[in-house]
Each structure stands twice: as C-alpha cells, then as structure tokens.
Amino acid sequence: DIVMTQSPDSLAVSLGERATINCKSSQSVLYSSNNKNYLGWYKQKPGQPPKLLIYWASTRESGVPDRFSGSGSGTDFTLTISSLQAEDVAVYYCQQYYSTPFTFGQGTKLEIK
Amino acid sequence: QVQLVQSGAEVTKPGASVKVSCRASGYIFTDYYMHWVRQAPGQGLEWLGWINTNSGGTKYAQKFQGRVTMTRDTSISTAYMELSRLRSDDTAVFYCARALAVDQPLLPADCWGQGTLVTVSS
Numbered sequence: 001d002i003v004m005t006q007s008p009d010s011l012a013v014s015l016g017e018r019a020t021i022n023c024k025s026s027q028s029v030l031y032s033s034n035n036k037n038y039l040g041w042y043k044q045k046p047g048q049p050p051k052l053l054i055y056w057a058s059t060r061e062s063g064v065p066d067r068f069s070g071s072g073s074g075t076d077f078t079l080t081i082s083s084l085q086a087e088d089v090a091v092y093y094c095q096q097y098y099s100t101p102f103t104f105g106q107g108t109k110l111e112i113k
Numbered sequence: 114q115v116q117l118v119q120s121g122a123e124v125t126k127p128g129a130s131v132k133v134s135c136r137a138s139g140y141i142f143t144d145y146y147m148h149w150v151r152q153a154p155g156q157g158l159e160w161l162g163w164i165n166t167n168s169g170g171t172k173y174a175q176k177f178q179g180r181v182t183m184t185r186d187t188s189i190s191t192a193y194m195e196l197s198r199l200r201s202d203d204t205a206v207f208y209c210a211r212a213l214a215v216d217q218p219l220l221p222a223d224c225w226g227q228g229t230l231v232t233v234s235s
Binding site for chain 1: 148150157158159160162172174175176208210213219220221222223225226227228
C-alpha cells in the first residue's frame with residue numbers, strides 16, 4: 001500500500017496569511033503514460049463529509065476559490081492557501097488514487113492564530 | 114443537482130452485519146463509479162473499495178476482503194455497502210462518494226453522501 005504522510009499535523013495561521021500543507025507519498029503517484037499525478041486534496045469541516053479541492057495535484061475543482069492551489073510531482077506535494085479566511089478552518093487530507101487501496105494522509109488541522 | 118442520500122444511523126452488535134444504502138440523483142447513476150470510505154470517531158479517512166455501477170464489478174481494499182460486499186440496484190439508482198462480522202473498531206461514519214468523471218475508477222470523489230454512523234456495541 002502507498003503510505004501518505006502529511007506535515008504538519010496541525011497549523012495555526014493568521015487571517016490573511018499564507019498556509020502551506022505538505023504531503024509525501026511512499027512511492028511515486030506520477031503515471032508516466034499521461035504525465036499526471038494521481039493526487040487529490042480534500043477539506044473537511046466537523047460533522048460534514050470531505051469536499052474535493054484539488055485533483056491531478058494542481059487542478060482546482062469547480063467552485064473552489066483561487067486562493068487554494070496545489071503543486072508538486074512524484075512523491076512530494078503541497079497545498080497552499082494564499083490568504084487564509086475564517087471559513088478555511090478545517091482538516092485537510094491528501095489522497096492518492098494511483099493504485100488501490102486508495103490511501104489518505106492522516107490529516108492536517110488548520111486553525112486561526 | 115447531484116446528490117447522494119444515505120440511509121440512517123445504525124446500532125448493531127459485534128458479529129452482526131450492517132447494510133448501508135446510497136441513493137443517487139441528478140445524474141446518470143450507471144455512468145460513474147461509486148467509492149465507499151469510512152471515518153472512525155475523531156480519526157482519518159479510510160477507503161473500503163469501489164463498485165462499477167454499470168457492470169456491478171467491484172474492487173475492495175485487501176483489509177476488508179471477505180467482510181465487505183458492494184452492490185447496486187440500477188432501477189432505483191442506489192448503491193449498497195454491507196460489512197459483516199462487525200467488531201467494535203468498525204464503529205465509524207461510512208460515506209458513499211461518486212468518482213469525479215465517467216467510466217473511470219482511478220479518480221478522487223467529487224460528490225459525497227452525508228454519511229451514515231454505524232455503532233457496534235454489545
């Protein structure tokens with residue numbers, strides 16, 4: 001199984017400041033045949049299901065604010081929130097869908113400083 | 114609009130089975146794979162498997178092989194996940210979640226059900 005490791009486990013950022021969450025996979029999730037990274041990012045608020053933010057490592061899902069961006073390739077990925085808003089307080093998960101079982105990172109809890 | 118509506122909370126005993134339903138609306142049910150994911154209280158997300166809602170073919174995580182069964186009823190656009198031989202550590206919220214695009218399993222999920230809490234307790 002591919003192990004996904006996020007860092008940090010928790011993060012406190014001031015409103016309007018940048019938040020950065022990292023995700024590392026135990027093996028590459030880049031498919032050479034189509035040059036796509038099979039990596040997504042989700043946001044989850046308490047009592048709600050996860051919401052897809054980013055797929056193919058850097059493609060923003062429809063309706064997701066452009067302050068959210070994803071980057072990285074192979075085994076190392078980053079989710080960046082350029083200017084933190086109050087509604088961004090949540091737990092964020094990365095997920096690989098390169099091979100089954102699809103696996104998630106342990107989550108990063110983002111709070112306001 | 115695309116919507117997935119799951120069945121209500123369940124309380125069941127160790128050793129028993131539970132079957133969760135997921136009714137889809139707002140799109141062609143058989144065009145998209147359906148994933149099932151669970152989340153234990155206060156914990157992270159765990160993928161159980163997927164079902165090809167057109168053919169009925171399934172792919173399960175090895176961890177759940179032999180205990181999980183995913184089925185669907187295309188006449189009512191509903192997917193099901195049954196987990197057997199339940200243990201207390203199976204207590205979790207179970208989600209159904211639609212794959213992002215048609216006919217592709219290797220995709221994240223863009224639409225999720227509201228979740229079904231399954232509590233396993235003697």
